[in-house]
Amino acid sequence: MTGRTYGTRPPGMPHEPLRGRLIVIEGADGSGRTTEVALLKEWLEVEGHAVVDTGLRRSDLVSNEIDRAKQGHTLGATTLALLYSADFADQLENKMVPALAAGSTVLADRYIYTLMARAIVRGASREWARELYGFALRPDLVVFLDARPEILLHRAIARYGSLDYWESGMDLCLSRDLFESFFLYQALLSKEFDWMGKQYGFERVDANREPQPVHADVQRLVAPLYRITTPTGPGAPPRPLPVSRDRRPAAFG
Amino acid sequence: MPETPRASHGFPGRLLVFEGLDGSGKSTQAALLGKWLSARGYRVFFTEWNSSELVANVIRRGKKKGLLTPTTFSLLHATDFADRFDRQILPPLRAGYLVVCDRYAYTAFARDAARGCDPDWVRTIYSFAPRPDRTFYFRVGVSVTLRRKIASRLKINYYEAGMDLGLSDDLEESYTKFQTRLKREYDRIAETDRFTIVDSTRPVEAIQAELRSNLAPLLENFPTGADLLHDG
Numbered sequence: 001m002t003g004r005t006y007g008t009r010p011p012g013m014p015h016e017p018l019r020g021r022l023i024v025i026e027g028a029d030g031s032g033r034t035t036e037v038a039l040l041k042e043w044l045e046v047e048g049h050a051v052v053d054t055g056l057r058r059s060d061l062v063s064n065e066i067d068r069a070k071q072g073h074t075l076g077a078t079t080l081a082l083l084y085s086a087d088f089a090d091q092l093e094n095k096m097v098p099a100l101a102a103g104s105t106v107l108a109d110r111y112i113y114t115l116m117a118r119a120i121v122r123g124a125s126r127e128w129a130r131e132l133y134g135f136a137l138r139p140d141l142v143v144f145l146d147a148r149p150e151i152l153l154h155r156a157i158a159r160y161g162s163l164d165y166w167e168s169g170m171d172l173c174l175s176r177d178l179f180e181s182f183f184l185y186q187a188l189l190s191k192e193f194d195w196m197g198k199q200y201g202f203e204r205v206d207a208n209r210e211p212q213p214v215h216a217d218v219q220r221l222v223a224p225l226y227r228i229t230t231p232t233g234p235g236a237p238p239r240p241l242p243v244s245r246d247r248r249p250a251a252f253g
Numbered sequence: 254m255p256e257t258p259r260a261s262h263g264f265p266g267r268l269l270v271f272e273g274l275d276g277s278g279k280s281t282q283a284a285l286l287g288k289w290l291s292a293r294g295y296r297v298f299f300t301e302w303n304s305s306e307l308v309a310n311v312i313r314r315g316k317k318k319g320l321l322t323p324t325t326f327s328l329l330h331a332t333d334f335a336d337r338f339d340r341q342i343l344p345p346l347r348a349g350y351l352v353v354c355d356r357y358a359y360t361a362f363a364r365d366a367a368r369g370c371d372p373d374w375v376r377t378i379y380s381f382a383p384r385p386d387r388t389f390y391f392r393v394g395v396s397v398t399l400r401r402k403i404a405s406r407l408k409i410n411y412y413e414a415g416m417d418l419g420l421s422d423d424l425e426e427s428y429t430k431f432q433t434r435l436k437r438e439y440d441r442i443a444e445t446d447r448f449t450i451v452d453s454t455r456p457v458e459a460i461q462a463e464l465r466s467n468l469a470p471l472l473e474n475f476p477t478g479a480d481l482l483h484d485g
Binding site for chain 2: 008010011061062064065075076078082085086089090094131132134
């Protein structure tokens, strides 16, 4: 783990390299993220690595405010994007960085990419979102669990018996029909994940399958980070991609 | 009646901003100016940037647990500002009001930079906020603001003293150090963003008179409420 951030290192972030590894599992709701995170954690622990798992919206700092904002649907897109970023920053600095500094593996069930995609489909510019999250650490590996919208839909219905208002992007007023909105929203998100996949070097894993073959693929990607040998041999090393910082702010430039 | 010329932000209203250290006298002047503009028949909307309930609660919680960092502090205030901007600044600006802001994004630029955040990063975050038509910067020495605070028996706030930065265990000393950093940032921004600098050691009346005459050109073709009514 290099400890490097995408943009300028924020104040208080340690200068020395972080010893632990940061692994991110990204993917839509129903892509099997939670299952894969549990399997991966179990495997890494069996291999003898300390693992701290973390997700979005679990920090003590602003989770109440986020829940309240979601209930009332009252905050604007920029405001909500910033509130999420504050929550993420809190987790990064108070949970992930200390764990990484102590040599633990941090397994993140979603990371800045989901937050960026959500903000962008709600009107934020890609540049703005990218700069906003410039304080985030570059992960050692980002796995994107790629599942077709039909699969996501069936898993959502099987699990919750219905579609979630937010995961269907109903606040975007794409359609008054929940079912239709779900597909339109997932398509918008998918476009952003495609862009980010190239920008940030995602490793895409076909998640239209059962958990076990998905896990085997993820293991092949993770193994080289620890020099673990898997039955099928080491996978390709993750590719860190540089992000240029060339843009001047629009209004204050 | 001639059509109101559009400002650089493209909205029919005008954005008048008051910036400066706590105790620089900007709030007093902003309130007086707002009164005068209303009395002259303009449609005026006055807004101040203090911590909203949302942010105040989070900051209180963060402080108790010692969780706030310069980055989270900055992002929480940006959240608060974005909410205020959407609700209180943009609608009257679009409706053609003179929007008087007691503190604007510049407060964040100065404060976050004084806490060590990257100034370019902070500016990008606030890039949704348009450049004001006029920014009055109430320049004053830190010793003066401290004297004013003590004289009016106001308590020094933990964050306004930058106590989170560990500059000193002594509240007054930390306040002086942090406010000096803030002033340095404000002075720097005053140049790059072409603030109108107000020497705030002078009497209230003298400053107010200066502000009013400074705004005369800006108000020349700006419609009053009555103009707007008669214009249909």
